[in-house]
Amino acid sequence: MQPEIDYVKIGQRIRAARLEKGYSQADLGALVGCSNNHMSHVEVGQTKVSLAMLLKLAFVLEKNFDYFLLDT
Template identity: 45%
Template sequence: MSFDYGIIGRRIKKAREKKGLTQERLAEELDVSNAYISKIERGKTPISLDRLSDLCFVLEKSTEYILNGSNNTADDYLRNEIMIMLEGCSPEKVKLISQVIKPIIELDHK
């Protein structure tokens, strides 16, 4: 199984921001450097399992959410995954994606 560290990093950043933590504060909590947190959030470096466990504890998120975008209680994890992917897209790409999925969605409503 391979992971998209860019998406994982975006989930970590979103969880950190939702918790109201700066990169600096999260780095202090985990006893790592700010640069390390930045690299993880940008998907430039993988996170070790030990570090992931500590990070999930601090951010109060499950490892399932950080790695897969799903929670045990969330049935619509794919919807969340799509939303996270869209966050990194330019307005032009969002418009293109909309043009692609609109006909698919309309098939269900006919």
């Protein structure tokens, strides 16, 4: 059986880390190269976040990469 990835949980962690930094979705989108609309979809799990985007988010939000993936 293949493990499932919980994109909603990943999105919630992205949102929490963004709010910790005091960034709006537009701010964070500009820093990682996407629109605030795309960030909104990622945060609610409507859009699957790519590995490349997750790496950028981890760098910008100053979180370990595994912070987003742990228990997902």
